[in-house]
Amino acid sequence: MLFSNTSCTDSQACEGSWNKESACKIGKSMAVQKGFEHRLIKDVKGFLLEEEGRCLYEIAAEASNMGPCLEIGCYCGKSTIYLGTACRENNSILFSIDHHRGSEEQQPGEEYFDPELFDPQTSRVDTFKEFGKTLEKAGLEDTVVPIVCRSHVAARLWATPLSLVFIDGGHSYEAVYRDYNCWAGHIMQDGYLLIHDIFEDPEEGGQAPYHVYKLAVTSSLFREFPMIKTLGVLKRL
Ligand code: MG
Numbered sequence: 001m002l003f004s005n006t007s008c009t010d011s012q013a014c015e016g017s018w019n020k021e022s023a024c025k026i027g028k029s030m031a032v033q034k035g036f037e038h039r040l041i042k043d044v045k046g047f048l049l050e051e052e053g054r055c056l057y058e059i060a061a062e063a064s065n066m067g068p069c070l071e072i073g074c075y076c077g078k079s080t081i082y083l084g085t086a087c088r089e090n091n092s093i094l095f096s097i098d099h100h101r102g103s104e105e106q107q108p109g110e111e112y113f114d115p116e117l118f119d120p121q122t123s124r125v126d127t128f129k130e131f132g133k134t135l136e137k138a139g140l141e142d143t144v145v146p147i148v149c150r151s152h153v154a155a156r157l158w159a160t161p162l163s164l165v166f167i168d169g170g171h172s173y174e175a176v177y178r179d180y181n182c183w184a185g186h187i188m189q190d191g192y193l194l195i196h197d198i199f200e201d202p203e204e205g206g207q208a209p210y211h212v213y214k215l216a217v218t219s220s221l222f223r224e225f226p227m228i229k230t231l232g233v234l235k236r237l
Contacts, residue, residue: 037081037138044134045114046078048168048196053082055228056166056194060086060094063163063192068093070162070186072151072179073103073169075127076117077134079196083166084140092163094140097147097154100128103170155182162186168196173208180212184221187236193222195232205230 041053048056056079060069064087074080074096087094102125105112119126128148135141147154151169165187167179176195187193195213199205213232217224222234 040134040137041078041081044078044081045076045117045130047075047112048078048082049229052196052229052231053079055231055233057082057086059192059194059233060164061089064090064092064094065163066191067161067163067188068095069164069166070095070097070183071166071168072097072183073167073196074098074131074146076130077138079166079168080131080134080140080144081138083164084135084138084144088140088143092143094144095147095154096131096144097149097151098127098131098169099150100131100148101125102127103175104172151179152182155186158183158186160186161188161191163188163191164194165192166194166196167209167212171197171206171208173211176208176212177215180216184216189236191236193232193234193236195234196230198227198230198232 041050060083063069069083069087069092071079071083071094075098080094080096084094102117103112104110106117106125107113108118113125117125117127117130128146131146135144135146162183165183167176167183169175169179184193193216195209195216197205197209198213199207199210209232216222216234220237222236225233225235227233
């Protein structure tokens with residue numbers, strides 16, 4: 001285990017001080033000023049709420065001044081637009097990792113299967129074509145570096161410190177934990193760890209991201225900020 005599951009003794013760090021109200025307002029106004037193509041974002045398939053996306057942008061705008069950002073699980077590129085736009089403004093880089101074959105729940109017969117993303121020639125889900133179109137339409141081809149493989153493969157010899165890691169890949173406990181274990185150690189001081197799809201209530205969604213999020217919180221290595229919908233926000237101490 002990369003991070004020990006010890007109790008957080010720093011009450012200030014655990015309580016956090018992020019003002020999510022003002023953060024999202026800033027994100028919205030900046031999004032308008034910077035000319036986000038809302039129609040494009042709306043048309044891109046994905047499961048990210050607008051409020052979460054604006055906060056990804058806002059946090060990446062701060063973080064990417066320190067170094068490159070990295071996302072795990074970009075699907076058709078909705079989160080990539082928010083993160084990548086912020087990176088482009090700082091002349092930074094966003095590494096976007098995805099095997100582009102869909103998560104467990106996106107396979108044929110599963111709840112989130114989308115037949116439009118199924119390639120009959122290869123008989124499997126393929127989101128890479130849509131992802132490429134999104135990068136081109138959003139003008140992010142000189143900012144985003146797609147890495148098409150499973151995230152732990154990319155992590156094997158990774159040595160570049162990261163200013164932001166966004167975990168939104170597979171949603172099994174094994175997948176989320178592995179993404180955390182592979183990548184959280186590469187986050188630089190004052191960098192961010194963001195985890196999507198956190199549901200405290202099992203009735204609302206799967207519990208794997210929530211459990212890994214709590215593991216990160218109790219590691220004493222991060223300061224916890226208030227959640228933005230289902231987006232967990234942690235800052236490396
Ligand atoms: Mg997600």
